[in-house]
Amino acid sequence: MTPEQLSQTIRDTLAELVRSGDLTLPAVPERVKVERPKVKEHGDYATNVALQLAKQAGLPPRELAQRLADRLADADGVKAAEVAGPGFLNVRVEAAAQGELAREIVRAGTAYGTSRSLSGERVNLEFVSANPTGPLTLASTRWAAVGDAQARVLAAAGADVTREYYFNDHGAQIDRFSRSLLARSRGEDVPEDGYPGAYIEEIAQQVVGARPDVKGLPDDDAQEVFRAEGVGLMFDEIKRSLHDFGVDFDVYFSERDLHDSGEVDEAVERLRGGGLTYESEGALWLRSTEYDDDRDRVLVRRDGRPTYICADAAYYLDKRGRGFDRVVILLGADHHGYINRYRALAAAFGDDPDRNLEMIIGQMVNLLREGRPVRMSKRAGDVLTMEDLVEAIGIDAARYALTRYSMDSTIEIDLDLWAKQANDNPVFYVQYAHARLASILRNAADLGVAPAGDEFDPGLLSHEREGDLLRALGEYPRVVQQAADLREPHRIARYLEDTAATFHKFYDECRVLPRGDEEPTPLHAARLLLVEATRVVVANGLGLLGVHAPERM
RNA sequence: GCGCCCGUAGCUCAGCUGGAUAGAGCGUCGGACUUCUAAUCCGAGGGUCGCAGGUUCGAGUCCUGCCGGGCGCGCCA
Numbered sequence: 075m076t077p078e079q080l081s082q083t084i085r086d087t088l089a090e091l092v093r094s095g096d097l098t099l100p101a102v103p104e105r106v107k108v109e110r111p112k113v114k115e116h117g118d119y120a121t122n123v124a125l126q127l128a129k130q131a132g133l134p135p136r137e138l139a140q141r142l143a144d145r146l147a148d149a150d151g152v153k154a155a156e157v158a159g160p161g162f163l164n165v166r167v168e169a170a171a172q173g174e175l176a177r178e179i180v181r182a183g184t185a186y187g188t189s190r191s192l193s194g195e196r197v198n199l200e201f202v203s204a205n206p207t208g209p210l211t212l213a214s215t216r217w218a219a220v221g222d223a224q225a226r227v228l229a230a231a232g233a234d235v236t237r238e239y240y241f242n243d244h245g246a247q248i249d250r251f252s253r254s255l256l257a258r259s260r261g262e263d264v265p266e267d268g269y270p271g272a273y274i275e276e277i278a279q280q281v282v283g284a285r286p287d288v289k290g291l292p293d294d295d296a297q298e299v300f301r302a303e304g305v306g307l308m309f310d311e312i313k314r315s316l317h318d319f320g321v322d323f324d325v326y327f328s329e330r331d332l333h334d335s336g337e338v339d340e341a342v343e344r345l346r347g348g349g350l351t352y353e354s355e356g357a358l359w360l361r362s363t364e365y366d367d368d369r370d371r372v373l374v375r376r377d378g379r380p381t382y383i384c385a386d387a388a389y390y391l392d393k394r395g396r397g398f399d400r401v402v403i404l405l406g407a408d409h410h411g412y413i414n415r416y417r418a419l420a421a422a423f424g425d426d427p428d429r430n431l432e433m434i435i436g437q438m439v440n441l442l443r444e445g446r447p448v449r450m451s452k453r454a455g456d457v458l459t460m461e462d463l464v465e466a467i468g469i470d471a472a473r474y475a476l477t478r479y480s481m482d483s484t485i486e487i488d489l490d491l492w493a494k495q496a497n498d499n500p501v502f503y504v505q506y507a508h509a510r511l512a513s514i515l516r517n518a519a520d521l522g523v524a525p526a527g528d529e530f531d532p533g534l535l536s537h538e539r540e541g542d543l544l545r546a547l548g549e550y551p552r553v554v555q556q557a558a559d560l561r562e563p564h565r566i567a568r569y570l571e572d573t574a575a576t577f578h579k580f581y582d583e584c585r586v587l588p589r590g591d592e593e594p595t596p597l598h599a600a601r602l603l604l605v606e607a608t609r610v611v612v613a614n615g616l617g618l619l620g621v622h623a624p625e626r627m
Numbered sequence: 628g629c630g631c632c633c634g635u636a637g638c639u640c641a642g643c644u645g646g647a648u649a650g651a652g653c654g655u656c657g658g659a660c661u662u663c664u665a666a667u668c669c670g671a672g673g674g675u676c677g678c679a680g681g682u683u684c685g686a687g688u689c690c691u692g693c694c695g696g697g698c699g700c701g702c703c704a
């Protein structure tokens with residue numbers, strides 16, 4: 075019996091009480107929340123429906139809970155139901171009803187935990203979107219890990235997700251980048267506003283290697299060569315880093331294309347007609363204060379040139395035009411000031427900013443080494459990059475460490491901890507659980523013991539640790555659902571850590587395989603099925619985070 | 628000054644969108660391997676949930692005001 079099934083049973087029971095006249099309610103609630111109590115004595119599951127419906131029913135909560143408990147106790151799969159505290163209803167489930175879940179999970183395999191709740195939703199998820207003027211920074215690495223996990227989680231909930239990367243390969247930043255390359259190729263210092271990093275030197279060398287003629291060109295032409303070649307090289311490197319990190323985008327979208335295609339101009343025209351703009355001091359403004367912005371924003375400068383906001387507007391329209399109902403954008407905390415003007419843009423186009431647009435802000439990342447912050451010196455251009463992080467702790471640890479925390483938290487990654495191949499490293503703790511599970515299944519195969527099949531007796535899984543584990547596995551679909559609804563993939567990681575712990579405790583107390591000369595029993599087969607189910611869940615969960623589920627360690 | 632995020636055990640962080648006695652890992656101390664991976668498990672200790680009010684049967688969670696930290700506030704992108 076899963077929490078969903080129990081929830082349904084409780085609803086049915088409420089409906090029965092109403093029908094039989096034992097209870098008066100304006101309506102039986104759509105959803106009944108069933109939660110896992112923290113304290114063992116409170117049963118396998120608990121619900122607070124009685125507390126919530128007491129007022130409507132005109133009954134004291136405990137009285138309502140009691141009527142519900144009396145009827146619920148007879149329901150299929152329910153072993154006991156009792157009233158507790160101010161009106162909680164604590165439920166114990168039949169072992170047989172609960173054990174059945176192991177078979178369901180194994181049968182569902184990789185589909186276990188997925189749902190259709192977002193089916194039909196076309197989601198455009200934009201993240202990273204770093205301009206190709208340097209290697210991916212630590213912050214970009216966080217969005218890469220979280221964004222990809224986000225995409226996987228949304229897809230698991232049935233959404234049709236496109237991963238998109240927006241970049242700008244022309245304009246002021248790129249000019250500074252190409253001027254820096256040019257300067258370094260001549261052994262000169264980079265300009266005051268240039269990019270000082272050591273990678274500039276390397277790229278400059280590569281460009282010169284590929285285009286030896288660049289030396290003889292006049293400044294303007296040479297700079298253009300450095301721009302075209304340099305951006306290409308830099309972007310290739312970024313894409314390769316992302317790919318190695320396990321993150322591949324469906325679309326790389328160029329801002330330049332928006333200008334070239336005339337979409338920016340079209341967007342401006344549509345904004346003019348959208349009712350959220352006005353002209354002042356010779357410029358066209360967006361009334362973004364309508365959406366809690368600090369001030370209105372200029373769309374078209376006095377000289378007639380559009381600001382970058384127009385490109386954003388055009389880009390938004392482009393996405394909507396490609397059929398995406400939801401435009402989701404992951405941004406760093408340094409861009410939070412962006413939200414309100416973007417919402418105003420969506421509204422100016424007649425969209426509902428609460429439904430069509432979603433901007434997710436994530437906080438920054440700091441590194442710790444030997445207990446001290448690893449500082450990056452901006453002046454020297456020594457930024458901490460994705461590759462630095464991967465080199466220090468590996469891809470799995472990096473992805474896991476970056477997705478394990480709420481996006482709202484500024485995080486500190488202790489490199490010494492995450493590099494350790496030891497149990498204080500959460501990613502190893504979870505991966506070890508998977509390796510252990512896989513190992514049991516391998517040994518079982520060697521012994522010729524198979525997981526229970528048609529003859530499976532779910533009632534055999536009645537040990538307390540088996541119940542704990544089954545209930546943990548039963549939580550998984552709800553965790554995925556919640557992670558998808560709240561856009562919080564870190565919940566998957568936390569769940570995996572809890573579930574790994576629950577499994578390790580089970581392993582400690584419940585022998586799975588026959589020892590020595592022991593004959594295999596139905597209990598061995600049943601436990602083996604539970605092991606297989608657990609492996610499925612851990613593997614599925616790690617998969618949502620883009621972290622490997624190793625067969626051995 | 629204004630806006631967004633954070634403040635929970637010595638440290639790093641969860642807390643199921645208002646529920647029961649606030650959790651986990653690490654660190655500290657003490658235990659458990661002749662047999663499925665001890666990269667594990669068991670036990671102990673550790674808290675004015677930043678502060679002060681408010682909302683209600685009930686607040687770490689919601690509201691208001693302070694305090695502290697991070698990040699932003701261009702006709703730059």
